[in-house]
Amino acid sequence: MSAAGPDLRSSPLEECHRELGGKMVDFAGWSMPVRYRSILEEHRAVRNAAGVFDISHMGQFFVSGEEAASWLNGLLTNDAEGLAPGEGQYTLLCNEQGGVIDDLILYRLGEEEFFMVVNAARTAEDFRWLDGRRSVEVMIEDRSDGMAGLAVQGRQAPEVYSRVTGGRTLPQRNHVEEVSIEGQGVLVCRTGYTGEDGFELFCPAEAGAHWFRAMIEGGATPCGLGARDTLRLEVCYPLNGADLSSRHTPLEAGLGFAVDLGGADFVGRAKLAKQKEEGVTRRLAAIRCVEPGPPVRSGCKVLDAAGREAGVLTSGTLSPSLKVGIGLAYLPVETAKSGTELQIEVRGRRIPAEVVKKPFYKRR
């Protein structure tokens, strides 16, 4: 039985969370720590130094074969074939309407070998979608159950890595390296979900606790999912299931940079190309409260200056760095312009807010 409930899945790092006094909650059917001591403290640790997160709940797929690159290109929005071995990219899996099934990072391990990290809530669905569209020359494996993952984020992440590995340097930004540390094989990716420098490390499940403790010893503060959410929202990284869904396209979400419409055909491309041509009618906007007030949260109504409903927050929080409420909402394009005055409704109160340019927070 896991700490947060009998039907939840336990992370391979569960014992670490218990040792550290993690407050366990249900996240996508997993028992995960929302915090250890304090979300605000953990958030600050990442912004000022380094924090380590358990990300073992995420999904890890391996794709291989002669046709792997072109097959992936037919299913993902970004240009997989353009990746050199060792390189990674942010990309999306869309349905035929151009709606988002999942957002993920794709890494090329070799000419014919790829590694994908997908969201915890979508692992099974993503695998079914991909496997159901497999061609004969391509193999896809879901190795999520046998793997653990952790993310070390913050400007001191390279130092932490160096201490833990006896002096190694990280791969360059968005790159992946298969590394052997103390005789153990791990995948190290220079990416993250916080807007800070950092890396994600994937290893066999049995080794997860060891690496997590090593990162803490190396100077990283243990951080939970609460801080992970405030950090990513401050830099306007979308959350699938909240800001991204099958009802919205990557273009509406402002993720056109990860959509290669000029290359190979992929599922959803026709709809996206048409939408690009005609222009989107709504956009995922960054909304910041203009004065301190109660935290704004997902589900809060967004009103225009005249008090008419313009949208609803898909994500919201009190920004620990900016000390005001911040959120994301799909708004009609005219309303989504930077500077538009809005109000966010919280328990009957209307908090003055405005659309701002993304991101809310710029890394120092």
Place this chain on the structure above:
Amino acid sequence: MNIPEELRYTTDHEWLSRDGDIVTVGITDHAQSELSDIVFVELPGVGQAVGSGDNVAVVESVKAASDIYAPVGGVVVEINTEAESDPSIINSDPYGGGWIFKLRMEDESEIDDLLDADAYEGLIS
């Protein structure tokens, strides 16, 4: 968990201290520890009349909003504006600087319905 002997408690994790007919109300160490990271507090208005059990204030953490109820009925005579400008004091000093509001009690006998320290400890263990 800190549960001062001289205070009274509610099943909703508020504490009450008494000075004549003026009572001071806040949330317990257990409550602030569960909430963590208090970032906002919504105070009642001075002069507001409240009944026992009325929703009088709101304390919010990063993750959740928690309603605070009047342990006894009366009129709000003072609110903690310091906690309003620095809500984290409710976490760091829940029984001292983290007090939330004061009431002039209507009916003293309502205090008898509250829990003493032992009973509250029993509740949270």
